[in-house]
Amino acid sequence: MAELSYRDAVIRGISQEMERDNNVVFLGEDIAKAGGVFKATVGLYEKFGPLRVRDTPISEQAILGAAMGAAMTGLRPIAEIMFSDFIAVCYDYIANEMPKLAYMTNGQMSCPLVIRTGNGGGLRFGAQHSQSIENWTMMIPGLKVVAPSSPVDVIGLMAAAIRDNNPVIFHEHKALYSTKGEVPDGEIVDTLGTAKILRPGKDCTILALAMMVHRAMEAAEILARDHGIDAEVVDVRSLVPLDTQTILGSVAKTGRLFTVEENPRLLGWGAEIASIVADEAFWDLDGPIVRITTPHIPLPAADHLEDLAIPNAARIVDKIVRVMNG
Amino acid sequence: MVQTTTANDDIGTETRLELFRLQVEIRDCEKRAYDLFLQNLIKGTSHLSLGQEAIAAGFGVAMKKGDKSFCTYRGHAHTLARGVPMEGMLGELMLRDIGLMRGKGGSMHLTSVEHGVMGSYAIIGAHLPIACGSAWRAQYLSEPDVSVCFFGDGTTNIGAFHEALNFAVIWKLPVVFVCENNLYMEYTPIHEVTAVHNPAGDRASAYGLEKIVIDGNDADVVYRTASAAIEKARKGEGPSLIECLTYRHSGHSRADPAKYRPAGELEKWMERDPLKIYRERLSEFGISGEAVQAIEAESMRKVEAATELCKASPPAPVELLTADVYADGGWAWRN
Numbered sequence: 001m002a003e004l005s006y007r008d009a010v011i012r013g014i015s016q017e018m019e020r021d022n023n024v025v026f027l028g029e030d031i032a033k034a035g036g037v038f039k040a041t042v043g044l045y046e047k048f049g050p051l052r053v054r055d056t057p058i059s060e061q062a063i064l065g066a067a068m069g070a071a072m073t074g075l076r077p078i079a080e081i082m083f084s085d086f087i088a089v090c091y092d093y094i095a096n097e098m099p100k101l102a103y104m105t106n107g108q109m110s111c112p113l114v115i116r117t118g119n120g121g122g123l124r125f126g127a128q129h130s131q132s133i134e135n136w137t138m139m140i141p142g143l144k145v146v147a148p149s150s151p152v153d154v155i156g157l158m159a160a161a162i163r164d165n166n167p168v169i170f171h172e173h174k175a176l177y178s179t180k181g182e183v184p185d186g187e188i189v190d191t192l193g194t195a196k197i198l199r200p201g202k203d204c205t206i207l208a209l210a211m212m213v214h215r216a217m218e219a220a221e222i223l224a225r226d227h228g229i230d231a232e233v234v235d236v237r238s239l240v241p242l243d244t245q246t247i248l249g250s251v252a253k254t255g256r257l258f259t260v261e262e263n264p265r266l267l268g269w270g271a272e273i274a275s276i277v278a279d280e281a282f283w284d285l286d287g288p289i290v291r292i293t294t295p296h297i298p299l300p301a302a303d304h305l306e307d308l309a310i311p312n313a314a315r316i317v318d319k320i321v322r323v324m325n326g
Numbered sequence: 327m328v329q330t331t332t333a334n335d336d337i338g339t340e341t342r343l344e345l346f347r348l349q350v351e352i353r354d355c356e357k358r359a360y361d362l363f364l365q366n367l368i369k370g371t372s373h374l375s376l377g378q379e380a381i382a383a384g385f386g387v388a389m390k391k392g393d394k395s396f397c398t399y400r401g402h403a404h405t406l407a408r409g410v411p412m413e414g415m416l417g418e419l420m421l422r423d424i425g426l427m428r429g430k431g432g433s434m435h436l437t438s439v440e441h442g443v444m445g446s447y448a449i450i451g452a453h454l455p456i457a458c459g460s461a462w463r464a465q466y467l468s469e470p471d472v473s474v475c476f477f478g479d480g481t482t483n484i485g486a487f488h489e490a491l492n493f494a495v496i497w498k499l500p501v502v503f504v505c506e507n508n509l510y511m512e513y514t515p516i517h518e519v520t521a522v523h524n525p526a527g528d529r530a531s532a533y534g535l536e537k538i539v540i541d542g543n544d545a546d547v548v549y550r551t552a553s554a555a556i557e558k559a560r561k562g563e564g565p566s567l568i569e570c571l572t573y574r575h576s577g578h579s580r581a582d583p584a585k586y587r588p589a590g591e592l593e594k595w596m597e598r599d600p601l602k603i604y605r606e607r608l609s610e611f612g613i614s615g616e617a618v619q620a621i622e623a624e625s626m627r628k629v630e631a632a633t634e635l636c637k638a639s640p641p642a643p644v645e646l647l648t649a650d651v652y653a654d655g656g657w658a659w660r661n
Contacts, residue, residue, distance in 0.1 A: 025466060051466060057496065062455045062489035069459020072444065073394070075466065096449050097456070105437040105445065106427040107650035141651050165653035193661065242660040
């Protein structure tokens with residue numbers, strides 16, 4: 001057991017899988033010699049060499065296209081898209097090419113690859129380098145989508161994503177890179193499609209993802225301490241496949257559901273979950289399902305404005321108290 | 327450096343007959359596809375390669391088993407040129423169970439991995455980077471195959487074309503890019519929307535590549551150029567970009583009567599019809615009319631047999647609707 005940063009967990013997760021399987025290769029902008037703009041790939045080039053860890057030009061279409069071509073002919077590439085906002089530049093591969101390959105070819109080919117991308121806000125990068133775009137990837141049949149909140153999950157889900165035979169979008173939260181957590185020694189392999197109950201509770205369920213998990217946990221402590229509300233916090237972790245059983249089980253226990261989403265309001269990931277719970281667990285609910293999200297605005301760069309936009313513990317507490325006591 | 331035919335016997339009778347056979351079979355199959363539209367037996371859209379057969383045949387013969395083809399939605403010819411049975415191609419156009427993808431892909435996505443046809447891509451430009459990735463795999467694993475990527479003139483104006491060329495050159499990938507310049511991007515003359523005269527050839531120097539522009543209607547020229555570029559790639563000497571000048575005898579797709587073409591243009595190009603050129607070539611090299619007729623008769627026999635097989639084939643079972651969304655064969659996105 002050792003304390004590891006989220007950033008170093010990325011390195012360890014990739015390293016663990018590259019050691020295990022020579023077919024795992026890694027490409028992206030500044031990922032090799034420079035060690036990544038977030039320093040989340042430091043040492044991989046030195047360890048695995050220039051044939052397996054390759055710098056690319058600023059060519060997001062070439063990065064994803066090459067990853068796909070390599071994946072469908074036998075490799076297991078990891079491709080980095082530096083900021084998740086840049087997914088928009090190469091969205092053809094995510095929307096049209098990778099996820100439809102197996103289906104359109106009647107199963108003749110598959111596309112085992114991982115797209116790692118720096119997602120999320122809080123770093124004052126402004127509207128084009130701060131977005132939470134999980135829903136851009138969640139809505140496409142054929143993709144898998146994960147967003148870990150802790151170093152141990154980064155390693156375990158990275159390993160699972162690399163070993164998976166489908167295209168997996170791996171959202172790393174940029175504001176979490178410097179956060180730390182306990183990580184066991186030895187190989188770590190997790191399971192895609194599994195949520196984790198991080199804090200059991202009986203009064204309400206709070207679903208959260210990535211950085212919002214930490215804010216939900218903080219809110220849950222305040223709710224317990226100051227308001228007598230015992231919240232259960234569920235880290236969704238994997239949007240596709242979605243662990244609906246854990247979510248429905250939690251709602252059955254608490255009778256109340258809140259989602260905490262960093263994305264702008266419309267069609268955020270919580271909307272789909274709210275729809276599922278409304279369809280399948282309506283009679284378990286003791287009150288409305290409430291989504292706590294960033295308002296439907298682009299993210300501003302100014303720190304006081306960005307802090308107002310993205311849900312924080314105080315806002316989560318305030319909303320839950322008002323709804324629960326309303 | 328436009329290359330024209332230089333008649334010599336470097337190709338040999340056996341290869342020439344193979345080049346001819348493929349062109350005839352592609353022509354007959356494409357004509358049959360057109361007839362089947364008219365009978366309403368082919369649904370959706372379709373993009374014929376009538377007039378462009380020499381390119382598919384020249385590359386098809388030059389490619390070796392294991393080499394990989396990446397095609398566009400105008401991919402029937404390239405699919406057949408790799409040895410895919412006609413009923414697989416026609417059956418997919420007819421969306422029957424006998425089709426290459428059992429009707430799940432349709433005419434724009436013909437794929438037969440066992441024949442090295444690694445897909446037909448219907449989003450312009452998408453497959454150039456994908457072909458780079460396949461070539462990267464070959465380079466990384468020291469596998470001997472070459473990836474050959476076919477696309478139209480219109481593709482040269484989309485970003486992925488330029489990203490892929492730069493990428494292929496800097497990584498020295500075993501990939502050959504083949505531009506079929508049929509003079510029209512869909513309905514618009516390519517020269518009206520392109521900054522340079524040769525949409526691919528004049529871009530080559532931007533990526534440190536040789537400008538190669540050839541007569542795409544002469545299968546011998548295509549075969550020689552293809553062989554050289556493929557072997558160069560196989561030897562680890564990097565990518566090539568080849569522009570093949572050609573002409574589409576029909577419209578862009580089944581919906582297009584091609585009325586935008588100036589009067590006389592089609593007639594002028596019919597004089598340069600690849601099959602006309604090649605029949606003359608065979609005669610020039612003393613190949614008997616009987617050999618030619620035997621190939622033509624056998625082609626029609628195969629088209630008829632394939633058509634009957636396709637007509638008799640049922641639609642695919644409805645279970646396919648949700649099959650193969652994910653690599654485990656299923657479509658489950660939740661538990």
